[in-house]
Every structure is written in structure tokens, then in C-alpha cells.
Amino acid sequence: xxxxxxxxxxxxxxxTSCGPADSTQADSSAQYIENKGSDTIVNLALAWAERYQSExxxxxxxxxxxxxxxxxxxxxxxxxxxxxxxRSIKEEEIAEARTKGVNPVEHIIARDAIAVIVNPDxxxxxxxxxxxxxxxxxxxxxxxxxxxxxRPIVRLSRETNSGTxxxxxxxxxxxxxxxxxxxxxxxxxxxxxxxxxxxxxxxxPNAIGYDGLGYVPQDxxxxxxAAEAGGAxxxxxxxxxxxxxxxxxxxxxxxxxxxxxxxxxxxxxxxLESEAQQIVAELGFVPVE
Amino acid sequence: xxxxxxxxxxxxxxxxxxxxxxxxLFVLLIFFFLLREGLPALAEVExxxxxxxxxxxxxxxxxxxxxxxxxLIITLGAALIAVPFGIGTAxxxxxxxxxxxxxxxxxxxxxxxxxxxxxxGFLGILIVSPYLRTLLDLPTGLTAFTGxxxxxxxxxxxxxxxxxxALDAVxxxxxxxxxxxxxxRWQTIWRVTLPAARSGVLTAVMLGVGRAIGETMTVMMVxxxxxxLAVRLASLFSPVRTMTATIAAEMGEVANGSVHYHVLFFIxxxxxxISLGVNIAASSVVFRAKKRAERILS
Numbered sequence: 138x139x140x141x142x143x144x145x146x147x148x149x150x151x152x153t154s155c156g157p158a159d160s161t162q163a164d165s166s167a168q169y170i171e172n173k174g175s176d177t178i179v180n181l182a183l184a185w186a187e188r189y190q191s192e193x194x195x196x197x198x199x200x201x202x203x204x205x206x207x208x209x210x211x212x213x214x215x216x217x218x219x220x221x222x223x224r225s226i227k228e229e230e231i232a233e234a235r236t237k238g239v240n241p242v243e244h245i246i247a248r249d250a251i252a253v254i255v256n257p258d259x260x261x262x263x264x265x266x267x268x269x270x271x272x273x274x275x276x277x278x279x280x281x282x283x284x285x286x287x288r289p290i291v292r293l294s295r296e297t298n299s300g301t302x303x304x305x306x307x308x309x310x311x312x313x314x315x316x317x318x319x320x321x322x323x324x325x326x327x328x329x330x331x332x333x334x335x336x337x338x339x340x341x342p343n344a345i346g347y348d349g350l351g352y353v354p355q356d357x358x359x360x361x362x363a364a365e366a367g368g369a370x371x372x373x374x375x376x377x378x379x380x381x382x383x384x385x386x387x388x389x390x391x392x393x394x395x396x397x398x399x400x401x402x403x404x405x406x407x408x409l410e411s412e413a414q415q416i417v418a419e420l421g422f423v424p425v426e
Numbered sequence: 427x428x429x430x431x432x433x434x435x436x437x438x439x440x441x442x443x444x445x446x447x448x449x450x451l452f453v454l455l456i457f458f459f460l461l462r463e464g465l466p467a468l469a470e471v472e473x474x475x476x477x478x479x480x481x482x483x484x485x486x487x488x489x490x491x492x493x494x495x496x497x498l499i500i501t502l503g504a505a506l507i508a509v510p511f512g513i514g515t516a517x518x519x520x521x522x523x524x525x526x527x528x529x530x531x532x533x534x535x536x537x538x539x540x541x542x543x544x545x546x547g548f549l550g551i552l553i554v555s556p557y558l559r560t561l562l563d564l565p566t567g568l569t570a571f572t573g574x575x576x577x578x579x580x581x582x583x584x585x586x587x588x589x590x591x592a593l594d595a596v597x598x599x600x601x602x603x604x605x606x607x608x609x610x611r612w613q614t615i616w617r618v619t620l621p622a623a624r625s626g627v628l629t630a631v632m633l634g635v636g637r638a639i640g641e642t643m644t645v646m647m648v649x650x651x652x653x654x655l656a657v658r659l660a661s662l663f664s665p666v667r668t669m670t671a672t673i674a675a676e677m678g679e680v681a682n683g684s685v686h687y688h689v690l691f692f693i694x695x696x697x698x699x700i701s702l703g704v705n706i707a708a709s710s711v712v713f714r715a716k717k718r719a720e721r722i723l724s
Binding site: 288289291296297298303318320321323324325326327328329333336337340341343344 | 479480482483484485487551552555556559565566567568646647650651652653654664665667675676678680
């Protein structure tokens with residue numbers, strides 16, 4: 138879906154840039170910014186680019202998805218000005234960039250929280266990270282073990298190609314430990330879309346699922362999560378994400394080659410201003426303070 | 427004048443011939459492509475790993491047995507629904523319904539076949555699966571059975587359309603002969619018309635099964651996609667993951683030329699071979715049935 142939007146936008150860019158050929162020629166000062174990377178960020182990046190271009194007629198920003206790795210690889214190869222990533226750059230990517238004379242600089246541009254959701258009829262309100270891990274690894278199979286009703290637990294997850302799936306695996310199932318080789322329980326339902334998870338949780342009191350905070354509708358119940366037993370149980374919110382007390386939240390990044398200059402610098406500065414951060418909140422991500 | 431006519435005849439014959447051969451050529455090309463992309467999987471992943479019962483490709487678990495069993499159990503379920511329903515409908519339309527009704531019914535059934543499978547998938551998620559969950563008291567409604575029901579629905583129009591044509595092609599004299607011998611309407615249908623149309627009806631069943639095993643979108647939406655080995659009868663009422671859904675869900679994001687990529691093509695190859703097997707089995711049955719019929723007639 139996101140890809141489709143990107144393609145449509147690309148076409149609209151092409152048609153606008155091809156249409157009035159003489160005006161672009163006259164306007165030789167037009168600056169191009171190439172922006173590529175994470176599919177999680179692509180909608181946000183597109184919304185920013187659209188707004189920014191409507192305010193700055195001399196700037197052209199092209200946004201494409203493809204995944205965090207694709208974006209960073211493009212930055213290393215020097216084909217883009219800004220790479221979007223929903224994970225921080227890896228050691229080996231930095232090393233590869235150095236050999237090509239590229240110096241990736243990180244900018245935190247928004248935050249994304251993962252909400253754990255259940256049916257509103259489910260009496261369970263709060264869980265620890267360890268409990269969620271045990272649920273998804275298959276150690277806990279009935280809601281009664283979590284203080285709920287005597288019902289089997291139906292685990293819902295995104296497909297394995299989703300960045301959210303990998304993030305959930307590393308941060309929740311394996312509790313951030315690199316040596317941990319815990320896997321999702323085999324009977325975890327892998328649904329191809331956020332919509333599928335939401336539809337199932339909405340009608341099934343046995344279900345537990347997770348999704349980006351921005352995608353959770355009002356009528357589902359979010360679980361308050363404590364990082365460890367005895368800790369405070371917190372619901373995901375702009376506040377709990379920004380003061381890093383909510384345990385399953387990640388930063389979203391943009392990378393540039395060296396400290397940004399010129400049009401790219403202006404654009405990145407604008408992104409951190411309140412107008413752009415308002416778009417972040419509208420799209421369901423968490424603005425950086 | 428005469429010469430140009432023969433020349434035109436020649437060109438048209440060759441054109442038609444080329445059409446026919448191109449179909450075979452395309453199948454061969456596709457098969458070679460599948461082999462080229464899929465066979466490296468056998469070199470990169472040990473057979474032991476492929477026959478594992480866990481499918482979790484991002485951590486190098488490439489057990490394809492759960493996927494094969496998932497596809498088979500759903501197809502079997504769909505066939506059990508589509509075959510009786512489809513043949514029953516075809517018999518009613520062709521043998522029992524009055525002419526005017528038949529002219530309304532057949533296009534309507536065929537319209538059902540034109541429903542996009544993603545629409546059926548939506549119906550499945552929003553209506554069928556919640557209903558089945560409460561009705562059968564299951565943990566979740568996203569099960570192999572839900573998939574079978576919807577796939578059965580998708581296969582029925584194919585079965586009806588082809589089987590009805592086959593029944594329609596049975597000469598009227600056969601039925602009149604049976605009636606003249608004092609057979610009831612049901613005896614005529616069951617003992618004369620259906621056996622006479624057997625090869626066409628078998629083709630209908632085969633096409634229906636082929637439609638079901640290759641269907642992707644609906645099963646991806648309603649079967650839960652949990653790669654669990656489905657070997658017991660109870661598996662019909664739990665989530666499964668099919669080969670088609672796996673390819674569709676994972677191919678978009680996989681790195682070109684990686685192990686995972688080759689394994690996905692290998693799954694495509696297995697799917698192709700299963701379809702081929704169904705086709706060969708069905709046509710050999712048809713062939714044998716024909717020989718027997720010829721023997722009786724002679």
C-alpha cells in the first residue's frame with residue numbers, strides 16, 4: 138500500500154516537473170533533495186515533503202520507501218541526500234560508509250511507540266514485559282494466568298517482513314538480549330496488515346496483538362506495560378514515550394552524509410519545528426520535544 | 427485468386443498452431459524459471475532443515491512441511507464443500523430447473539465466480555470468522571475451516587459452469603431411453619446422465635480444485651497464517667499457513683538471490699508439481715473412463 142502511494146507521488150512529481158518545462162528552466166535555482174528508506178517513515182516523510190514544497194517553491198523533494206537498509210545503502214552509495222531509518226545504523230554499515238568516504242550523521246526526527254492491544258471485554262489491564270514475552274513465546278497460554286478469564290490466548294503478530302515484527306521480537310520477546318534465541322510461539326497468527334490485527338482484536342476476546350500507537354483505534358483497549366515486575370505500569374502516550382518510561386518505543390531517524398548544509402539543513406531544521414512535528418502527531422507517531 | 431486463398435489458409439493455420447505451441451512454451455519457460463530460482467535452495471538449505479516443522483525465515487528456519495500441509499488441508503476442505511454443492515447445482519440447473527429458470531440461474535452462479543477474492547476475504551474477516559468462532563466456540567475464527575468455506579465458495583462457480591456444460595452435452599436420447607425403460611428422474615440422473623458426462627464433470631472438479639489450491643488473497647486474509655503442521659482433523663479448526671500466502675506475503679520484501687528468496691521459489695516449484703500431479707491424475711482417470719465407455723458401447 139505504502140509502495141503504491143510512493144509510486145503515485147513519484148508520478149505526480151514527474152508530471153509536475155515535466156509539464157511546465159520552460160518554467161523549470163527559468164527557475165534554475167530549484168534544489169533537489171533525494172530522500173529514501175524505511176517504509177514505516179515513508180508516509181510521514183511524504184507528508185513533510187508535500188507541506189515543505191508548498192511553502193518553498195524552489196525545493197523539490199522526492200521520497201521513496203524500500204526499507205531502512207535500502208535507504209542507508211543508498212546514502213553510502215551517495216545516491217540520496219537523506220536516508221530514513223526506523224532503526225539506528227549498524228556498526229558494519231558505518232564501517233562500509235567510512236571506506237567510501239561517507240560520514241553518516243544521525244538525526245532523531247520522531248518516535249514510534251508499539252501499543253499492546255486487547256479486546257475491551259478482556260479484564261486484563263496491565264502486564265509486565267516479561268509476561269508479554271512469555272505469552273508470545275508460548276509459555277503462557279491462558280488468560281487466567283494473567284489474572285483474566287479462563288480463555289485461551291490467541292496471539293496476533295504482523296508478518297515477519299514487517300520492521301515492527303522484528304522490533305517486537307528483539308525488544309519484547311527477547312527483552313533486548315542479543316544472546317536470547319526465543320522465537321514466537323508456532324501458533325502465533327501472522328497477519329499481513331495492521332487492519333487484520335485490529336479487526337480480529339475488535340471481535341475476539343481471546344486475542345492479544347500489537348501495533349504502532351498511531352494505528353490503534355479508540356474502541357480497543359491498550360495494555361499498560363511495566364518494564365519489570367514491581368515497576369510502574371504505563372500506557373503509551375506522548376509523555377511516557379518522550380521521557381522513555383514506556384518500554385516499547387523506538388526512535389525514528391534520518392541520516393545525512395556529514396553535518397547537513399544548505400537546503401538539506403533548512404529542511405531538517407524545519408522538520409524539528411512545531412509545524413512539522415504536528416504532522417508527526419497527526420500521523421500517529423510521537424513528536425520529539 | 428486460388429493461390430492467394432491457399433496462402434491465406436496456410437498463414438491462418440500456422441498462426442493458430444503458434445498460439446497452441448506458445449501456451450506450451452510459456453509453461454515450459456515458467457517451469458525452467460522456477461527450477462533455476464528454486465533448485466539452489468536445495469544446495470543452500472539442507473534437506474533436513476527443509477523438512478523441519480518450523481517456518482521462520484528471518485532466523486533461517488526453512489521447514490516447508492507446515493506450509494504444504496496447510497495448503498493440502500484447506501484444498502481438501504474446499505473440495506469437500508465445492509464438489510457436492512457444485513455438482514448438485516449443475517444437475518439442478520441442467521436436468522431439473524425449467525428452461526427460463528436455467529437462463530437466470532446459470533449467469534447468476536457465474537457472476538459469483540467473478541467476485542474478486544479480496545472481497546471474499548473481507549467478508550471472511552468481518553462476518554464468517556467471527557460467526558464461526560462463536561458458533562463452534564473456537565479460540566479464533568481465523569482457521570483452515572474458514573479458508574475452506576470461502577475457497578469452496580470460490581470453486582463452486584467453476585465446478586457448476588463446467589459440469590453443467592458437460593451434462594448439457596449428453597444427448598437427449600440417453601435420457602429418453604432411460605425414461606422409456608421406466609427409470610425415475612433421479613435414477614436417470616444418477617445412473618445415466620452423470621456417468622455419461624463423467625469426463626466433463628471430472629474436469630470440472632479438477633478445475634475447481636486447481637482454483638482452490640492456487641488461491642492466495644482470501645486464504646492470506648482468513649486462515650491466520652500460523653505455520654503449524656496440520657496433520658490431525660482438529661487442525662481443520664486451527665490456524666494454518668498456505669504455500670501461496672507465504673509466497674505472497676514474503677516475496678515483496680525478500681532480498682533478491684538470498685537463501686530465503688530461493689526457498690520461496692522452491693515452494694512455488696512444489697506448488698506447481700502438486701497442480702501438475704492433480705492434472706495428470708485426473709486426466710488419467712478420464713482417459714480410463716473413456717476406454718471403459720467405449721468398450722461398453724462397442
